[in-house]
Amino acid sequence: MSEPLLEVDRLGVEFVTRHGDLRALDGVSFSMAQGEILGLVGESGAGKSLTGRAIIGLIDQPGRICGGTITFEGRRIDNLRSADLRKLRGKRIGTIFQDPLTSLDPLQRIGDQLVETIRAHLPLNAAQAREKAIALLGEVGLPAAADRMRAWPHEFSGGMRQRVVIALALACDPSLLIADEPTTALDVSVQAQIIALLRRLARAHNASVLLVTHDMGVIAEAADRVAVMYAGRVVEIGPVADVIARPWHPYSRGLMGSIPSLREEVDRLTQIPGAMPRIGARPEGCAYAPRCPKAEPRCRMAAPPMIEAGPRAAACIVEPAP
Amino acid sequence: MLHYVLKRIGGAILVLVVVALIAFVLFRFVGDPINQMVGQDVSVADRERLRQMLGLDDSIVVQLARFLWNALHFDFGVSYQFKEKVTTLVAARFPATFELSLAASIFAIVVGIPVGAYTGIRPKALMSRAFMALSLIGVSLPTFLIGILLIYVFAVRLQWLPSYGRGETVQIGFWRTGFLTKSGLAALVMPSITLGLFQLTLIARLVRAEMLEVMRADFIRFARARGLSERAVNFRHALKNTLVPVVTIIGLQIGSIVAFSIITETVFQWPGMGLLFITSVQNADIPVMAAYLMMVAIIFVTINLTVDLLYLAIDPRIRLGSAQA
Numbered sequence: 001m002s003e004p005l006l007e008v009d010r011l012g013v014e015f016v017t018r019h020g021d022l023r024a025l026d027g028v029s030f031s032m033a034q035g036e037i038l039g040l041v042g043e044s045g046a047g048k049s050l051t052g053r054a055i056i057g058l059i060d061q062p063g064r065i066c067g068g069t070i071t072f073e074g075r076r077i078d079n080l081r082s083a084d085l086r087k088l089r090g091k092r093i094g095t096i097f098q099d100p101l102t103s104l105d106p107l108q109r110i111g112d113q114l115v116e117t118i119r120a121h122l123p124l125n126a127a128q129a130r131e132k133a134i135a136l137l138g139e140v141g142l143p144a145a146a147d148r149m150r151a152w153p154h155e156f157s158g159g160m161r162q163r164v165v166i167a168l169a170l171a172c173d174p175s176l177l178i179a180d181e182p183t184t185a186l187d188v189s190v191q192a193q194i195i196a197l198l199r200r201l202a203r204a205h206n207a208s209v210l211l212v213t214h215d216m217g218v219i220a221e222a223a224d225r226v227a228v229m230y231a232g233r234v235v236e237i238g239p240v241a242d243v244i245a246r247p248w249h250p251y252s253r254g255l256m257g258s259i260p261s262l263r264e265e266v267d268r269l270t271q272i273p274g275a276m277p278r279i280g281a282r283p284e285g286c287a288y289a290p291r292c293p294k295a296e297p298r299c300r301m302a303a304p305p306m307i308e309a310g311p312r313a314a315a316c317i318v319e320p321a322p
Numbered sequence: 323m324l325h326y327v328l329k330r331i332g333g334a335i336l337v338l339v340v341v342a343l344i345a346f347v348l349f350r351f352v353g354d355p356i357n358q359m360v361g362q363d364v365s366v367a368d369r370e371r372l373r374q375m376l377g378l379d380d381s382i383v384v385q386l387a388r389f390l391w392n393a394l395h396f397d398f399g400v401s402y403q404f405k406e407k408v409t410t411l412v413a414a415r416f417p418a419t420f421e422l423s424l425a426a427s428i429f430a431i432v433v434g435i436p437v438g439a440y441t442g443i444r445p446k447a448l449m450s451r452a453f454m455a456l457s458l459i460g461v462s463l464p465t466f467l468i469g470i471l472l473i474y475v476f477a478v479r480l481q482w483l484p485s486y487g488r489g490e491t492v493q494i495g496f497w498r499t500g501f502l503t504k505s506g507l508a509a510l511v512m513p514s515i516t517l518g519l520f521q522l523t524l525i526a527r528l529v530r531a532e533m534l535e536v537m538r539a540d541f542i543r544f545a546r547a548r549g550l551s552e553r554a555v556n557f558r559h560a561l562k563n564t565l566v567p568v569v570t571i572i573g574l575q576i577g578s579i580v581a582f583s584i585i586t587e588t589v590f591q592w593p594g595m596g597l598l599f600i601t602s603v604q605n606a607d608i609p610v611m612a613a614y615l616m617m618v619a620i621i622f623v624t625i626n627l628t629v630d631l632l633y634l635a636i637d638p639r640i641r642l643g644s645a646q647a
Contacts, residue, residue, distance in 0.1 A: 097543065116554065117550070154639050
């Protein structure tokens with residue numbers, strides 16, 4: 001494997017509050033190869049969206065990166081000045097947000113928003129940028145793209161808007177696409193189309209995708225590898241097929257057990273007892289230990305390290321590698 | 323869209339008719355204008371003759387019909403105190419009030435929007451905090467006090483600006499303007515600050531609140547993620563999205579600037595409609611009061627209509643909504 005496109009190493013993010021600093025991300029590490037689609041899965045509050053935002057330097061106040069490094073295209077980007085980071089956003093790293101209905105400026109025509117983004121990063125004149133914008137709209141599957149340039153966001157359905165958002169994210173041929181719950185707000189029937197489109201375009205543009213979602217179905221369909229997050233940490237990472245078929249970490253196993261299957265008939269889906277600890281109330285040692293059926297006293301002593309086994313890794317000192 | 327425009331115009335006309343009715347009814351209770359016009363030694367017969375001349379002895383319905391019909395022609399009769407046509411009186415005073423209101427509005431908008439945008443973008447900056455504290459004073463101090471303070475400092479102490487009147491004016495057709503002479507402009511400074519200060523703080527606070535709201539919106543976050551410059555994010559995307567409510571309030575406030583210039587005109591002895599209105603109230607000069615009321619109503623209605631049409635220009639979603647309606 002050549003040099004990774006993105007390397008996140010022991011990333012920490014904390015929120016500064018009156019009641020002290022709250023650790024939201026605690027030593028998140030993973031890397032992505034050129035052209036790879038990495039799924040980032042976990043329940044609400046696990047820190048998956050925050051990881052995506054930390055990479056592009058857009059953490060909401062009062063959050064801040066408090067440790068670790070982010071290396072992108074061979075260069076550290078976690079300590080860049082905001083002006084340099086801005087040149088990266090939209091140009092080398094494209095972003096797709098959850099809600100296409102609110103991601104577009106309601107008072108600007110679709111075409112203007114595309115042209116604006118293109119001209120912010122590429123040395124094109126208005127006519128060239130317009131041409132590129134029309135090509136992009138065609139590429140994301142909007143029929144009669146040239147006529148759509150003058151349309152307003154409210155004239156489009158959710159699925160169409162998400163296509164426009166994808167066109168905006170891909171406008172400057174980024175090498176990394178961060179897709180934060182790209183299908184969550186869409187109709188089920190549209191979800192599959194958008195995932196297929198995302199996958200096809202990422203391949204065509206040779207872009208890597210960090211696919212943030214809570215939906216294992218989406219991951220199974222689109223991703224090459226998956227990283228499972230729990231309470232601000234990556235607890236397991238590996239090829240999608242392996243993690244789904246033979247989950248290693250007890251939390252992953254619980255997560256997979258809660259997905260309905262079409263092949264087998266099950267009366268009740270298994271559920272994990274308890275709830276994920278709130279930020280600031282995370283226990284010593286393994287954060288999953290209080291809910292884990294296999295927890296031992298040593299699990300509560302120190303945070304377990306990632307144990308590697310071939311292409312897979314998990315943060316569990318009890319379970320043997322599958 | 324045409325439907326939307328026609329509906330607004332229809333509403334505007336309805337409002338004017340209702341105001342005319344109210345004006346008519348209201349002023350029937352003000353008191354007997356004849357008593358105000360004549361001395362105590364005028365005989366009953368003379369009074370009756372005057373009453374007949376002015377048409378005050380006709381039935382209410384006839385008086386109302388005459389009032390409406392004349393109002394439609396901008397004819398409000400003859401002023402009881404000046405014995406002059408009301409239309410002429412108002413027309414002579416209107417430019418003074420208009421110019422004062424215009425200057426005050428421009429002052430409020432040109433200063434208020436940038437200040438509001440700045441404090442909305444950097445709510446924690448020292449300048450923002452200082453302004454928010456100052457704006458509290460602007461909102462809470464009564465207009466006449468600000469006017470008197472300004473007169474004391476700049477007219478009495480420093481003697482930089484005149485304390486009353488319009489200065490030299492130039493007559494252009496029917497319009498008497500103070501914009502063209504140095505003393506006219508100097509005379510305009512303090513009254514427009516006094517009149518516009520409240521609106522300025524109101525606009526600034528509204529823009530600030532709207533900016534704080536919009537800055538949290540997803541499309542602003544997405545604009546940042548697209549790598550747009552701070553300038554583009556703040557002004558092209560954020561500020562423009564605050565404009566619909568801001569234009570509404572500015573419209574209403576310009577209406578009140580015209581209507582409530584009365585106090586400022588009194589403080590600065592500004593020869594406008596407000597001053598005319600005050601003297602006519604003191605003399606129960608009903609035709610002038612009625613004309614003033616109608617005038618203010620027309621201004622309010624016109625501004626509201628303009629605001630409604632401005633929505634169309636700003637927000638495409640309203641255009642769609644009206645097409646479907």
